[in-house]
Amino acid sequence: MTTQQLVQQIKTKKSFLCIGLDVDLTKIPKHLLELEDPIFEFNKAIIDATHDLCVSYKPNTAFYEAYGLKGWQSLEKTINYINENYPEIFTIADAKRGDIGNTSSMYAKAFLEDLNFDSVTVAPYMGKDSVEPFLAFENKHTILLALTSNEGAFDFQTNIVDGEELFKKVIKTSKTWKNSQNLMYVVGATKAEYFAEIRKIVPDSFLLVPGVGAQGGSLHDVCPYGLNNSIGLLINSSRGIIYASNGENFAKKARDEAFKIQQDLEEILRMNY
Amino acid sequence: MTTQQLVQQIKTKKSFLCIGLDVDLTKIPKHLLELEDPIFEFNKAIIDATHDLCVSYKPNTAFYEAYGLKGWQSLEKTINYINENYPEIFTIADAKRGDIGNTSSMYAKAFLEDLNFDSVTVAPYMGKDSVEPFLAFENKHTILLALTSNEGAFDFQTNIVDGEELFKKVIKTSKTWKNSQNLMYVVGATKAEYFAEIRKIVPDSFLLVPGVGAQGGSLHDVCPYGLNNSIGLLINSSRGIIYASNGENFAKKARDEAFKIQQDLEEILRMNY
Numbered sequence: 001m002t003t004q005q006l007v008q009q010i011k012t013k014k015s016f017l018c019i020g021l022d023v024d025l026t027k028i029p030k031h032l033l034e035l036e037d038p039i040f041e042f043n044k045a046i047i048d049a050t051h052d053l054c055v056s057y058k059p060n061t062a063f064y065e066a067y068g069l070k071g072w073q074s075l076e077k078t079i080n081y082i083n084e085n086y087p088e089i090f091t092i093a094d095a096k097r098g099d100i101g102n103t104s105s106m107y108a109k110a111f112l113e114d115l116n117f118d119s120v121t122v123a124p125y126m127g128k129d130s131v132e133p134f135l136a137f138e139n140k141h142t143i144l145l146a147l148t149s150n151e152g153a154f155d156f157q158t159n160i161v162d163g164e165e166l167f168k169k170v171i172k173t174s175k176t177w178k179n180s181q182n183l184m185y186v187v188g189a190t191k192a193e194y195f196a197e198i199r200k201i202v203p204d205s206f207l208l209v210p211g212v213g214a215q216g217g218s219l220h221d222v223c224p225y226g227l228n229n230s231i232g233l234l235i236n237s238s239r240g241i242i243y244a245s246n247g248e249n250f251a252k253k254a255r256d257e258a259f260k261i262q263q264d265l266e267e268i269l270r271m272n273y
Numbered sequence: 274m275t276t277q278q279l280v281q282q283i284k285t286k287k288s289f290l291c292i293g294l295d296v297d298l299t300k301i302p303k304h305l306l307e308l309e310d311p312i313f314e315f316n317k318a319i320i321d322a323t324h325d326l327c328v329s330y331k332p333n334t335a336f337y338e339a340y341g342l343k344g345w346q347s348l349e350k351t352i353n354y355i356n357e358n359y360p361e362i363f364t365i366a367d368a369k370r371g372d373i374g375n376t377s378s379m380y381a382k383a384f385l386e387d388l389n390f391d392s393v394t395v396a397p398y399m400g401k402d403s404v405e406p407f408l409a410f411e412n413k414h415t416i417l418l419a420l421t422s423n424e425g426a427f428d429f430q431t432n433i434v435d436g437e438e439l440f441k442k443v444i445k446t447s448k449t450w451k452n453s454q455n456l457m458y459v460v461g462a463t464k465a466e467y468f469a470e471i472r473k474i475v476p477d478s479f480l481l482v483p484g485v486g487a488q489g490g491s492l493h494d495v496c497p498y499g500l501n502n503s504i505g506l507l508i509n510s511s512r513g514i515i516y517a518s519n520g521e522n523f524a525k526k527a528r529d530e531a532f533k534i535q536q537d538l539e540e541i542l543r544m545n546y
Contacts, residue, residue, distance in 0.1 A: 022376070024379075060372070060376055062370070062372055062376045062377070062379035062380045062383070063376070063379055065379070065380065065383040066379040066380070066382050066383045066387070068345070068349065068383070068387055068388070069342065069345055069346055069349065072341070072342055072345045073342055076341065076342065094372075096370065096371060096372055096396070096399075097335070097369065098369060098396065099333070099335055099367075099369055100421070100422065100423040100488075101423065103295070103333055103335045103336070104335070106297075106335035106336055106338070106339040107335045107338065107339070109339050110335070110338040110339045110341070114339070114341055115341070123369070123371065123396045123398050123399075124398060124428075124429065125396050125397060125398045125418055125421075125429060125430065126369075126396075126418070126421050126423060126425050126426065126430075127423070127424070127425020127426060127427065127428030127429055127430070128424070128425045128428050129423050129424050129425040130423065130425050131425075145398055145399070148373070148398075148399050149373065150373040150374065150399060150400070150402050150403065151400070151401070151402050152399050152400020152401040152402040152403050152404075153399065153400060154400065155397075155400030155401050155446055156397065156398060156400055156434075156439065156442065156443065156446070157398065157399075157400070159434040159435070159439070159442065160434065160435075161429075161432040161433065161434055161439070162432070162433075166429065166432070166434070166439070169429065169432065170429065173428055173429070215373075
């Protein structure tokens with residue numbers, strides 16, 4: 001998917017919501033556990049109920065790997081279901097991978113080619129040759145961890161390097177890499193005070209913003225500084241939407257939560273564009 | 274496995290070699306491709322031929338994920354085969370994971386509990402709460418990326434933070450985390466000049482050393498500065514051993530290469546202990 005297609009989808013749906021599909025068998029409705037593939041059935045119900053309110057789904061691979069072979073199968077079925085039924089959706093493999101060059105190429109192939117996600121999240125610690133293999137795929141996107149939403153972000157990401165925070169050095173350096181036009185960045189909603197500075201470095205890039213909801217970040221702190229000419233934000237919510245209820249009506253309740261956020265986002269779009 | 278058991282194994286086998294099981298279907302002997310699970314059959318033959326010369330096997334998860342469900346199955350069969358037949362071996366899931374706390378817990382469960390690896394490699398960029406969930410497992414080990422073997426290591430890892438290189442800050446900070454006694458560190462053989470300084474910070478920790486062989490690192494540059502009172506090094510070689518031949522005799526040739534390194538390591542142990 002091209003960035004232009006993503007922007008068009010945002011304008012059509014009046015939403016820049018991304019829903020995180022972080023499925024934990026201990027949290028989903030009990031009646032699903034009797035089915036052959038509870039994870040996929042849960043995802044399918046959530047997707048069918050929310051696809052018109054969001055522009056992106058983001059399964060975090062940890063939640064699938066935790067269930068071994070069956071989990072990996074549920075991940076495959078989920079991405080295939082989205083690609084077949086809702087091809088307009090921007091899909092994100094939240095995998096946070098990164099390794100030496102020849103190994104990163106294997107990860108890139110796995111997520112961007114075989115599973116056919118539109119994008120994958122990547123960790124920057126190993127530098128240029130660990131990220132460029134992901135960037136080589138045309139019309140695919142590499143979402144680099146810059147400033148994450150967790151408390152541990154302050155351990156290293158905000159350390160001062162050459163007079164600026166490490167996460168800024170990461171973003172600036174990544175702009176010099178081959179095919180850097182395929183980069184997006186993870187910036188946590190819990191770090192709203194940094195959005196204005198980040199926008200100076202990457203005025204045109206999309207930012208994937210986790211941390212709204214359960215982690216405490218606020219939409220209204222982020223958007224005034226994060227929005228750009230092409231919207232440029234994907235606001236992620238996971239637990240707040242998908243675990244809105246664990247009753248039989250869980251999909252309807254998830255839709256209700258997604259609708260509330262979509263309405264907020266529509267209002268923000270109306271006021272800014 | 275305890276660290277003491279690992280050290281005992283090293284003394285018994287007179288080796289501190291780790292063999293990387295980075296299986297690429299385009300590089301393995303053609304006759305294996307006709308079998309139902311070529312990746313597992315390749316690993317099984319390599320393991321049977323080399324288990325007395327090495328103390329550790331390290332499958333890199335990228336090479337398995339690249340083959341989707343079948344690859345994940347091959348990984349499961351490989352770790353189970355090692356655990357059942359050679360329980361003395363120290364197993365490493367080279368996964369380079371790391372995410373916010375509740376998500377890292379899922380990865381830790383997947384690799385240390387369900388797949389039952391002795392250890393897993395973890396990336397430090399997201400800080401304390403992304404690593405501590407891995408450290409919580411008793412007699413399991415978390416191998417933190419410190420100074421990696423690739424060229425991109427110079428992009429951020431050697432940046433100066435508070436008067437010292439970022440990788441040193443990472444190692445020092447990690448020592449303050451809960452259950453830090455379960456930490457080991459990745460330090461590339463291609464960065465031999467840093468081993469003496471790293472040993473000052475973590476005199477007692479094991480270091481996993483990739484980059485010998487195909488990547489150009491030298492055993493004789495690393496060992497004089499990396500060895501400690503309990504040996505404290507695992508020297509990894511992947512491609513140089515497992516792809517020594519792609520003929521019918523590939524396992525024998527892999528053994529020959531592993532034997533050469535084991536002989537070097539035995540000589541190093543004899544001279545130092």
